[in-house]
């Protein structure tokens with residue numbers, strides 16, 4: 001850091017606080033807001049003079065003395081000067097290597113219009129105090145505790161050191177030469193044990209952050225630059241661009257600038273923060289894509305909602321546990337009451353027995369008294385009493401004893417009855433309280449339930465909004481595996497494929513392009529998000545289109561060992577249904593084929609007649625089509641095996657196992673939510689179309705020729721439907737073929753079509769062959785896929801209704 005020179009990028013302390021020297025009332029304002037500030041002083045009187053005044057006013061006595069010394073030395077002999085120059089050179093070298101600056105002060109004054117440079121430095125004193133210093137042409141000053149500028153004491157050079165970006169970040173430079181670091185002993189000091197190092201001392205250093213300010217000539221201070229302006233500062237602009245190029249999903253420059261401020265303008269930190277918060281979504285987005293990432297907030301809200309729902313769910317569980325406990329306590333108290341009632345009954349019985357005994361004893365006494373001889377007249381001679389006196393005494397003793405025990409018994413029974421009465425009263429009170437608590441808990445549970453329902457509905461609506469933003473018709477291109485060495489396809493990236501035909505190249509963009517090496521898992525991953533939509537009550541359709549032998553059946557059905565989209569999506573659907581404990585799902589599967597423009601039920605062995613499509617009001621259905629209720633994956637596999645066996649397959653020149661019909665598998669999902677009382681109904685339609693074929697190539701004859709004609713006709717009708725949808729035509733020719741008529745609900749989300757069951761999400765696989773001989777078909781298939789990609793199905797409605805018998809649900 002040369003004295004007087006502007007600070008270079010390499011020598012600038014990265015984390016120094018730029019606003020440290022911002023002018024305070026009563027203080028001379030110092031434009032030391034940036035360490036690299038180069039200021040033109042005194043161009044006109046309106047410009048701040050303060051920085052020149054500052055430096056002049058703080059020139060120390062020591063500085064003056066040193067300047068005087070130097071002048072004296074300059075007058076001295078040449079030899080002395082040479083020695084001095086050598087010394088100075090040596091000092092400068094040391095200053096560069098040791099990062100400790102000890103420049104010779106100069107006494108020059110700043111003339112008007114001269115460029116004034118300030119070097120901003122940090123000095124760490126061995127006593128642990130960090131000082132902010134300014135260096136102007138070798139005159140160093142520091143800011144003392146009361147924010148006044150003071151000359152930098154000479155003896156301090158040996159009592160501490162200056163911080164540079166390197167020694168600041170490494171942390172090594174904080175340690176002085178001695179083994180014990182010189183830091184102030186306060187609550188910032190501590191120690192930890194580090195394996196391999198033993199117990200080491202720690203100190204909580206106060207770091208600085210970068211702040212972008214602008215010089216306000218009116219107020220004469222460095223002011224904080226508003227975010228809106230800061231975006232245009234080159235330093236910030238470059239970092240914002242860096243973040244945006246790494247995370248194309250981020251488009252809000254203001255937001256990124258704010259994040260940069262938070263991360264001390266460290267773009268790498270900002271990127272990692274965003275990735276932690278939003279994950280892959282930010283990486284997947286294409287920079288100039290038509291995605292509306294302003295709605296990223298929706299995604300954030302979604303995450304927030306998820307958190308709230310989780311909280312509510314936990315609260316609900318706690319309350320339910322409380323209610324269970326109360327119920328248990330209630331039944332325990334009821335048992336107690338029953339037991340005490342039995343005790344009372346038993347005591348009453350005992351009392352009755354004792355009373356009977358007492359009665360009997362009285363009777364006995366009475367009879368004994370009656371047996372006594374009649375009284376003798378007094379004047380007569382005394383006759384011998386006929387009753388035995390001993391017996392009489394015994395009887396009277398017995399009577400006394402009986403009376404005593406009777407009294408005792410009465411008082412015991414009385415006491416027991418009183419106790420029982422009290423206990424009964426207490427129990428009554430407790431039962432009353434229990435009922436009250438139960439009512440309160442039930443109220444709270446109901447409140448939580450309604451909150452939960454509300455949050456769940458909001459969460460779903462946000463999720464659906466997100467899917468809508470992604471587009472509700474998604475087209476994937478899959479390239480079949482081939483053994484041929486040359487190919488007519490070039491995959492440029494994940495979303496682009498190029499067809500090379502007769503030397504000319506044509507590019508096609510899709511939502512995803514799967515190469516020859518892509519696995520069944522990779523291909524299914526593209527359709528995964530729409531399965532959740534289906535469970536939420538939206539219709540979902542996945543179909544495969546392509547030339548014969550291009551791998552449609554392989555993609556949709558796959559093999560037993562390596563199943564395709566059909567099995568994997570049903571498996572995923574079952575998994576999601578099983579995860580939702582509070583929702584009861586009923587699944588029904590049906591399978592039909594469209595063969596030579598007629599509908600055949602594949603789940604009955606010998607169908608009596610071909611099926612027909614019925615349009616009732618605004619809904620499309622196939623009356624008489626077999627639907628089988630399924631619960632497990634095994635059930636579904638069994639049903640699909642039956643259907644596959646009944647399908648028309650034949651060997652053609654292009655494919656030994658060519659599908660001669662369009663296969664439509666429909667899985668109807670009906671879910672009733674115990675908590676919200678809502679019932680949802682949706683259908684997952686999986687369609688493996690028969691392959692388009694050029695008769696000249698397949699050399700089809702007889703029945704195969706008839707089939708090929710029917711297949712091509714229906715596929716042409718499908719193309720016409722997509723073309724009409726693409727240009728928002730008033731009439732969409734759904735009824736031109738059985739295929740398009742049946743798929744009408746899956747392909748119409750448009751208000752004009754007004755299908756009752758609208759499709760939430762439609763995924764189309766365009767399967768292509770890489771063989772050079774198939775280049776023409778491959779090109780036309782990709783063009784077909786491109787047309788579909790430009791179709792918008794419009795906004796779909798969710799098929800959710802409130803169950804009639806559930807009054808609690810709102």
Ligand SMILES: Nc1ncnc2c1ncn2[C@@H]1O[C@H](COP(=O)(O)OP(=O)(O)OP(=O)(O)O)[C@@H](O)[C@H]1O
Pocket residue numbers: 479480481516546547548549550551552553554555655657658659660689690691692767
């Ligand atoms: N990605 C792939 N990896 C391995 N084999 C594949 C792949 N795609 C297709 N195949 C194989 O190519 C052959 C033709 O595929 P598939 O029967 O799926 O074509 P298709 O488009 O359904 O034909 P069609 O319309 O005539 O029924 C099959 O033997 C299949 O196993």
